[in-house]
Amino acid sequence: MSNPIIWTKDLTVSFGAHRVVDNVSIAIDQGVFTTIIGPNGAGKTSLFNLISGLIKPTSGQVFMRGTDITHLSPIERVKMGMGRSFQLTNLFPALTVHENVRLAVQARSDLGLDMWRPFHRFRAINDEVESLLGDVRLTEKRSFLAAHLTHSEQRKLELAMVLSLKPAVLLLDEPTAGMALEDVPAMLELLTTIKNDKQITTVLIEHKMDLVASLSDVVIVLASGAILTKGNPSEVADNALVRTAYLGGGKYGAASA
Amino acid sequence: MLASLQKRLHDTVRQGVFHPQFHFLAYALLGVLLLLPQLTGLVTVGLFTRIFVLAVFGMSYDLLRGYAGIINLGHALFFGGGTYIAGIVFANYGTSPSMLGLAVLGTTAYAMLAALLMGKIAFRGGNVVACAMITLALGEIVRQIAESWRAVTHGADGLTFPIPMMFRDRVALYYYALAFMVIMMLALRQFIMSPTGRVLLAIRENEQRAIFLGYNTASYKLVALQVAGVVCGWSGVMFALTSRFANTELLTVQQTLNALLVTIVGGTGTLYGAIVGTAFVQLAQHTLLGLRGVHPIFERWLLFFGAIYVFVVLFMPTGIVGLYQRFISHWLQPVKPR
Numbered sequence: 001m002s003n004p005i006i007w008t009k010d011l012t013v014s015f016g017a018h019r020v021v022d023n024v025s026i027a028i029d030q031g032v033f034t035t036i037i038g039p040n041g042a043g044k045t046s047l048f049n050l051i052s053g054l055i056k057p058t059s060g061q062v063f064m065r066g067t068d069i070t071h072l073s074p075i076e077r078v079k080m081g082m083g084r085s086f087q088l089t090n091l092f093p094a095l096t097v098h099e100n101v102r103l104a105v106q107a108r109s110d111l112g113l114d115m116w117r118p119f120h121r122f123r124a125i126n127d128e129v130e131s132l133l134g135d136v137r138l139t140e141k142r143s144f145l146a147a148h149l150t151h152s153e154q155r156k157l158e159l160a161m162v163l164s165l166k167p168a169v170l171l172l173d174e175p176t177a178g179m180a181l182e183d184v185p186a187m188l189e190l191l192t193t194i195k196n197d198k199q200i201t202t203v204l205i206e207h208k209m210d211l212v213a214s215l216s217d218v219v220i221v222l223a224s225g226a227i228l229t230k231g232n233p234s235e236v237a238d239n240a241l242v243r244t245a246y247l248g249g250g251k252y253g254a255a256s257a
Numbered sequence: 258m259l260a261s262l263q264k265r266l267h268d269t270v271r272q273g274v275f276h277p278q279f280h281f282l283a284y285a286l287l288g289v290l291l292l293l294p295q296l297t298g299l300v301t302v303g304l305f306t307r308i309f310v311l312a313v314f315g316m317s318y319d320l321l322r323g324y325a326g327i328i329n330l331g332h333a334l335f336f337g338g339g340t341y342i343a344g345i346v347f348a349n350y351g352t353s354p355s356m357l358g359l360a361v362l363g364t365t366a367y368a369m370l371a372a373l374l375m376g377k378i379a380f381r382g383g384n385v386v387a388c389a390m391i392t393l394a395l396g397e398i399v400r401q402i403a404e405s406w407r408a409v410t411h412g413a414d415g416l417t418f419p420i421p422m423m424f425r426d427r428v429a430l431y432y433y434a435l436a437f438m439v440i441m442m443l444a445l446r447q448f449i450m451s452p453t454g455r456v457l458l459a460i461r462e463n464e465q466r467a468i469f470l471g472y473n474t475a476s477y478k479l480v481a482l483q484v485a486g487v488v489c490g491w492s493g494v495m496f497a498l499t500s501r502f503a504n505t506e507l508l509t510v511q512q513t514l515n516a517l518l519v520t521i522v523g524g525t526g527t528l529y530g531a532i533v534g535t536a537f538v539q540l541a542q543h544t545l546l547g548l549r550g551v552h553p554i555f556e557r558w559l560l561f562f563g564a565i566y567v568f569v570v571l572f573m574p575t576g577i578v579g580l581y582q583r584f585i586s587h588w589l590q591p592v593k594p595r
């Protein structure tokens with residue numbers, strides 16, 4: 001019945017003596033909205049880095065649609081349909097909002113190394129950029145430099161860029177991190193739209209528990225690099241182990257209170 | 258109407274995308290340059306010929322540094338290589354116009370091959386410092402080869418050679434060089450505005466993000482290096498026509514640093530900044546040298562020069578073009594940053 005699009009087998013990475021990701025075996029099922037939670041320093045971002053190919057594991061494997069991708073480059077993984085956002089905003093700061101998204105659309109459009117035709121002549125690409133900017137409500141900011149947006153707008157811009165890759169798997173690392181509280185509902189709305197798009201399997205890292213509860217089909221709890229438990233949001237919330245794990249980090253209690 | 262003008266200007270200022278239709282200044286300047294040989298003597302004509310040729314060298318450097326964010330400390334190997342190849346062809350096979358064709362073809366092949374090797378080695382790890390050191394070493398290797406291959410290059414003595422008849426007239430050469438510069442600027446601009454050129458900007462801005470959009474950044478950097486290398490090699494061939502002499506100084510790091518300084522003074526990531534910078538540096542050098550007769554302190558023009566560079570780096574980090582753009586964007590600002 002289960003149909004994992006991504007799975008990991010005994011995935012481990014150590015920095016020196018520090019085992020940051022410790023024997024993690026997870027399966028992300030196609031079309032299931034999965035959220036990874038865990039205290040600060042639990043290894044959530046490191047797990048994303050391993051899955052997306054930013055870092056290589058000390059041991060263990062990563063599979064995508066049945067293929068062992070452990071030794072593939074990040075570029076090859078993107079080509080296979082993996083898109084990711086970063087915990088710290090990762091944009092082209094001195095380029096306009098439009099150009100940021102356009103570069104993302106171009107990346108998927110397979111223009112090869114066209115060195116002569118001016119970029120603004122590609123009608124289909126520009127139309128797609130406009131529609132994506134509309135989706136994330138950034139149309140009016142299209143000619144702003146990315147660096148001049150508010151932090152919340154930058155997070156939305158990055159999301160638009162990753163979405164324009166039309167990924168089969170979307171890895172989102174705390175898309176609401178550092179966002180002003182009043183901007184969170186807009187992001188939740190966006191994430192809900194993504195969730196409803198059945199072409200995309202989303203894996204989310206998130207601290208805000210109300211967000212986690214309303215979006216997730218499955219929650220995976222990571223602590224000290226290892227999987228503590230896995231289940232639907234209410235099961236996880238009731239889990240005594242999770243409560244103990246979060247006492248150190250404190251965020252779970254704070255956010256759900 | 259005004260809105261569209263504002264948008265154009267805005268793009269110019271914000272994106273390093275320049276619309277020539279806006280640059281009436283550039284047209285006015287071109288008009289003056291077309292008339293210049295009628296208005297001045299041969300010394301000035303020679304000086305400007307040199308500016309045009311070196312400006313292309315500067316622009317090719319700016320393509321790497323200002324657009325792709327690549328620090329190439331061996332860039333002179335393309336420039337000096339072009340001058341040497343032209344010199345060797347003219348000295349050994351005569352000066353018929355077809356020999357110029359041979360020199361250009363030879364330089365193109367050399368530059369493409371050199372860029373391929375350089376890129377394959379230097380862009381491997383994606384580390385900026387390693388790239389700078391590797392390119393520095395490769396430039397030095399080429400200089401060593403030119404110095405020790407005496408039979409062909411005449412080593413440290415340098416190589417004197419004749420040039421085709423059509424370029425011997427100083428005024429004619431001036432116009433050829435001007436046309437060369439304008440064509441190269443338009444071609445490089447076209448390249449930068451192409452989808453591939455846009456990816457170079459992305460790499461400069463944030464290579465990791467570019468990789469995670471699926472761009473194979475190493476191969477884009479290689480393309481940039483090939484284009485810059487070939488254009489730079491051609492400017493070396495043009496330089497051969499102006500100097501009729503090649504020596505190993507053309508292959509030194511100093512030669513590369515000249516291009517770097519020209520882009521700093523003029524403004525990086527703009528292309529025409531390299532033209533402005535080259536003109537500024539050459540004219541300043543010429544003027545300071547001319548003042549030798551007034552006071553012996555001007556013998557030490559390098560001293561003044563150092564001071565000018567320090568001033569520019571400290572107070573005009575965006576160069577002359579950046580200053581100009583700040584000035585106009587102050588007048589017309591369609592969007593206010595937050």
Ligand SMILES: Nc1ncnc2c1ncn2[C@@H]1O[C@H](COP(=O)(O)OP(=O)(O)OP(=O)(O)O)[C@@H](O)[C@H]1O
Nearest residue numbers: 015018020038039040041042043044045046047087
């Ligand atoms: N490249 C690295 N070198 C050394 N240590 C690292 C490296 N990357 C991460 N770590 C360490 O690994 C641990 C886990 O980091 P990671 O960023 O994966 O945690 P996280 O769960 O994403 O935390 P947060 O909720 O704060 O984002 C931390 O202690 C961190 O300091």
Ligand SMILES: [Mg+2]
Nearest residue numbers: 044045046087
């Ligand atoms: Mg993290």
